[in-house]
Amino acid sequence: MTDTPLAIAGREFRSRLLVGTGKYPSNDVMVRAHEASGAELITVAVRRVNISDRSKDSLLDHIDTSKYSLLPNTAGCYTAEDAIRTARLGREAGLSNWVKLEVIGDERTLFPDNEALIAATRELVRDGFVVLPYTNDDPVACRKLEEAGAAAVMPLGAPIGSGLGIQNPNNIEIIREAAGVPVIVDAGVGTASDAAFAMELGVDGVLMNTAIAEASDPPAMAEAMCLAVQSGRLAYLAGRIPKKRYASASSPLEGVVGR
């Protein structure tokens, strides 16, 4: 079965899996996991250079930017101003106007501050950015982000790093039905079935970091996620059967021996 590629802001991607670069046990493991994931878009964080200790090598020594596109994030920002500032720094560091926009509203859950997120989206779109905001699984917030010019909306499946899987599939489906831009489930995936399930809901892609980086074998989990995203996508396109309360025999009822 042929599928159309994932298209965000006019750019096409063969892979519907987006991955991160945080929490890996080593750069070598990260490189192998990225390869196994098949991902083309990779998120990175923007942080101050350590002035006193220049010994650590750069993350960019371990990402082949001819193969992968970088998606700088504004993780750790709690105000629209900080997120906008970080996005602008990320644009100069990476020479790309794409940003995964995060404005966090609560330290414990890392849930977004939607009011600030929408304001930051509007400002960055005005400044020429392709904005991919991380948001709640809230259809109204997603609609407002789209109206503010977001190139995609990225509702969470569950809290960041929780591995709980998709907590509100009903909302994710409602978001997908209403959205005029790609919907990418961002955060909350724990294992391959979570990623497949997200894709079966009809979303356009899945973004994850911890589920791969903190697995016992990150490259193997990355491969599992790659297959799960493909599998879930194919199942969505194939059209699942409706759920029924009772059994429905698959074998003919006529000609049963002894009846």
Next chain:
Amino acid sequence: MTITLNGEPFELDAPMNVTQLLEHLDIDPRRVAVEHNLIVLKRPAFDSTEVNAGDQIEIVNFVGGGTR
């Protein structure tokens, strides 16, 4: 003279441009972004932007990160 570099006081012998500052700090300019007094600099401006006493400089790069 003293500047504020990534939030900390930092001593420089004399005013210099941003390219020279990065060289002084042994930082590859292709790998970083620089903010000068809250203005994010385009790379071509590294040569023409003078760093003077009291200036606030932020130098950032990419580090591992996912969804937080």
